[in-house]
Amino acid sequence: MSWCWCRSVHIIAKEFAVAYCIDYGPASLLQPLIWVVQLWTIILAKGLHCSLVVEDFTAEQEGVIPVNGWKAYYAATRAIMNINAEFYNIIRDRSLPRMGGLWLNADYVKCVHASGELFSGYDAVMESWQLAFNWGQGVAYAVRDVKTRVFTDMAWVTMKAYLDDLETGPFNVSNVYEFHKGQWYLVHHHCSVILIDHENDQQNAFG
Numbered sequence: 690m691s692w693c694w695c696r697s698v699h700i701i702a703k704e705f706a707v708a709y710c711i712d713y714g715p716a717s718l719l720q721p722l723i724w725v726v727q728l729w730t731i732i733l734a735k736g737l738h739c740s741l742v743v744e745d746f747t748a749e750q751e752g753v754i755p756v757n758g759w760k761a762y763y764a765a766t767r768a769i770m771n772i773n774a775e776f777y778n779i780i781r782d783r784s785l786p787r788m789g790g791l792w793l794n795a796d797y798v799k800c801v802h803a804s805g806e807l808f809s810g811y812d813a814v815m816e817s818w819q820l821a822f823n824w825g826q827g828v829a830y831a832v833r834d835v836k837t838r839v840f841t842d843m844a845w846v847t848m849k850a851y852l853d854d855l856e857t858g859p860f861n862v863s864n865v866y867e868f869h870k871g872q873w874y875l876v877h878h879h880c881s882v883i884l885i886d887h888e889n890d891q892q893n894a895f896g
Contacts (some may be wrong), residue, residue, distance in 0.1 A: 756841050765868075769837055769844045772873050773864055777850070781829045783822040789815055793867060793874035801879040803860060828852065833859070842868040850880070 755762035772791070779787045792798055792814060800814040801807050808817040830850040837846050844866045849859035865877035 753839075762839065765839050765844070766837055768873055769839055769846060769866060770835070772866065772875075773835070773837075773846045773848075774832075776864065776875065776878075777830050777832055785815070785819055785822055788818050788822075791875050793869060793876050795876070798876045799879075800877070803880045803882055805882045830860075844868075844873070 753762070775787075776791060779791065792811060794811045796810045798811055798814055799807060799809050800817055802817060802821065806817075808814045830852065833849045833851065835846060835848040838844060846864045846866075848862050848864075850862050851859050861881040863877070863879045864875060866873045867876045868874075
């Protein structure tokens with residue numbers, strides 16, 4: 690369902706309430722208001738939360754047929770958006786314990802930092818983040834153009850990350866998540882290398 694559809698329902702319900710009031714008097718407005726509330730309750734119960742549709746649904750979602758229904762799909766999409774935002778909060782705060790909890794503890798996880806270096810396996814990935822956090826101060830990224838694709842037990846997010854109040858960047862970033870034992874975990878992070886002033890010096894920032 691689209692935002693336009695939800696907005697159309699809202700407009701129709703509002704116009705109906707106004708017409709009902711004109712025909713039967715202001716005192717009778719309570720009944721159509723109850724009907725409007727019931728209508729929106731049905732819509733929300735079916736998982737058609739308009740704000741989530743507007744914020745989280747992009748071209749990446751086209752062709753998706755949720756196995757567990759739209760309500761569960763919206764919940765999973767929101768969970769992925771939240772955990773992806775937490776990933777950048779952890780970088781800003783330089784918290785290794787929180788970063789460790791975000792990643793799946795498995796040998797096949799992989800991380801490519803902005804340096805271009807690849808780290809494979811949970812222990813190596815955590816060591817890479819420890820080195821990154823020990824370097825300089827916490828980095829605050831401005832994340833833009835976030836696109837999400839969610840399946841039953843896997844999801845990926847692509848985005849653009851900027852430094853220095855959007856003056857440096859973007860880094861093109863991809864994060865892949867897997868669902869294990871009721872929780873989403875990061876299993877793959879890839880950050881592109883950017884060039885400064887069109888020269889061949891790489892940006893010395895983790896991400």
